[in-house]
Amino acid sequence: MNSNELETLIRTILSEKLEPARRDNTTSALFDEVDQAVGAARAAFLTYQQCPLKTRSAVIAALRRELAPHLQALAERGAEETGMGKVEDKLLKNRAALENTPGVEDLVTTAFTGDEGMVLFEYSPFGVIGAVAPSTNPTETIINNCISMLAAGNTVFFSPHPGAKNVSLWLIEQIEAIMFTACGIHNLVTCLREPGFESTQQMMKHPDIALLAVTGGPGIVNMALHSGKKAIGAGAGNPPSLVDETAVIDKAAQDIVSGASFDYNLPCTAEKSLIVVESVANALLAEMQKCGAMLITGGENIDKLRRLAIIDDHANKAAVGKSPAALLKMAGLPVPDKAPRLLLAEVPADDPLVMVEQLMPILPVVRVRDFDAGLQLALKVEGGLHHTATMHSQNVSRLNKAARLLQTSIFVKNGPSYAGIGVGAEGFTTFTIATPTGEGTTSARNFARHRRCVLTNAFSIR
Ligand code: NAD
Known part of the structure; x- marks a missing residue:
């Protein structure tokens, strides 16, 4: 030719x-x-x-x-x-x-x-x-x-x-x-x-x-x-948020409530569980409540929330991305006059609320003995998805250790999860965080x- x-x-x-x-x-x-x-x-x-x-x-x-x-x-x-x-x-x-x-x-x-x-x-x-x-x-x-x-x-x-x-x-x-x-x-x-x-x-x-x-x-x-x-x-991801005893507690509380309640927890990057060192757990929960979070107590009430959020080990689609007030209502729990920003529930480490990616403003809270126990749990919760994790600590060696071991695509230190996608923080924005393929x-x-x-x-x- x-x-x-x-x-x-x-x-x-x-x-x-x-x-x-x-x-x-x-x-x-x-x-x-x-x-x-x-x-x-x-x-x-x-x-x-x-x-x-x-x-x-x-x-x-x-x-x-x-x-x-x-x-x-x-x-x-x-x-x-x-x-x-x-x-x-x-x-x-x-x-x-x-x-x-x-x-x-x-x-x-x-x-x-x-x-x-x-x-x-x-x-x-x-x-x-x-x-x-x-x-x-x-x-x-x-x-x-x-x-x-x-x-x-x-x-x-x-x-x-x-x-x-x-x-x-x-x-x-x-x-x-x-x-x-x-x-x-x-x-x-x-x-x-x-x-x-x-x-x-x-x-x-x-x-x-x-x-x-x-x-x-x-x-x-x-x-x-x-x-x-x-x-x-x-x-998918299941981002844990880890808080140790060196964290600035009021700042950590603000950041976690802001991140986990952002767009009713729909972002795949949003905090999906809170793992906190026992010695600062009460102080952190108290500060989070000052920031508008509501602590759900009593086994029966937490059961109601769990039954709403998770069906057959998967997030209940009908509850995904709903407001805290709507979730309380759907679960048959009383709704306070002032709508909460986020629902908190203390649960055991292996609770489905911790292990399943829920995408709703319910943050399960797990107390751990110390930082190392917290990191081990965070690794389990993140599940090798290589997605996102956040940590609140003033200890640089621990921050470094967690970042290295977790190997997440996004690791936010001392900030809300959305800082990792360039919202209110340095760095460009993306809504495609390539996890299994590594980009x-x-x-x-x-x-x-x-x-x-x-x-x-x-x-x-x-
Ligand atoms: P989804 O899996 O239901 O749907 C995602 C897309 O895939 C949709 O466009 C849907 O039409 C399509 N789809 C789903 N199943 C399909 C099938 N069998 N055949 C052909 N197309 C199909 O996801 P969703 O509920 O909309 O989003 C939530 C999930 O996405 C969460 O797990 C979240 O973590 C993840 N997510 C990840 C990122 C990231 O950047 N890594 C960003 C946002 C959401």
Whole structure:
């Protein structure tokens, strides 16, 4: 085949690939079939790939600017549709995703030079990413993934959670319109009008999906890991919070109540249990109650809470992300006039409330003899998920020991768990914390191929 024939063939392939987007001929990113939606995202990728980096920056700047007025509505719609979480906190989470997810600047080039020339390492796109979002952070994950993945030069087929379908589709349509206005390319993000589990499975097998990025529970993450494709898996966690006798107790109390009650404990990073050294346990619980937590006492009352929260060793979906007052009511316990921020219950170390990821504002509390016993329990509770842990202590060696042994993707010292996702703390924001696959707090560079480009015998100017 000569070069003219080759060029004609490439043009034909490209025009065929562009067909679904043209045929659709709307500004909507929504399709009926997986194949159409992936095809349109693939066609968009082939055009986007030819654009300079400044186009990517312009697209992301437009998103940050144009989505900002919609954040309140996203928080309200998200909470209303899923029936989970707290609007004020969802607003903070959506804002953090929009403002604090890194863009193109995250793709840092490295170079080595020497007598024999130069080697460049650069990040370049995969193609179309299949991104699965959870119901617990539906719009936050879409905004965060969208910025990271588009900064890296990819396009995205989103599989939103069916339980958050309306708000997710609405957001994806807004994103499509904003990005088309910014760069003239349709379908940089696509989705199905009726997203569902079956279509997510189809997407995972589609030949034009180059990479999977799955944020959700163990079922869907395992499915991606067994798909035969490269997958970034952001799975479940069960973050313990460990407090030793050297901690600044009133600050620890404030931080733990703030972190564990944030968005009614929906974030996978939120404190899910409290492990406290016996000698400071009473003082800590007293301070936590001053911060708005309510201590549930009496075996029968704790039983009622346990029966509500956990069914067959799993979190009761009907109670996930509900307010403390709603949980008290659902459990048949009296609700005080002033709604508590968080419910506390002292339980044994092996209690299901400790061992099961609940995602609700019930914080089980376990007393331990000393720091070492606490760390052993924290290791058991975290269960090797490599997700998140927090610790409150003034003892640097112990903080260091816990961080090394726990091997979590996020380890927060002397702060609320949400400090680990860049809310009210240093560091960028992410809502995809890749735990089993090890990328940790993901950003643009994790959604890119790391490529090596070599020039021999030149460009060393030292
Ligand atoms: P989920 O597992 O119910 O759903 C996640 C996504 O997977 C949804 O989009 C859903 O449609 C899809 N899905 C689920 N089962 C599927 C199946 N069998 N086939 C095809 N698609 C399927 O999760 P959720 O309840 O929305 O989210 C909560 C879980 O996600 C918690 O375990 C939480 O810890 C975890 N999570 C992890 C992170 C992280 O960054 N590591 C972030 C948020 C949530």
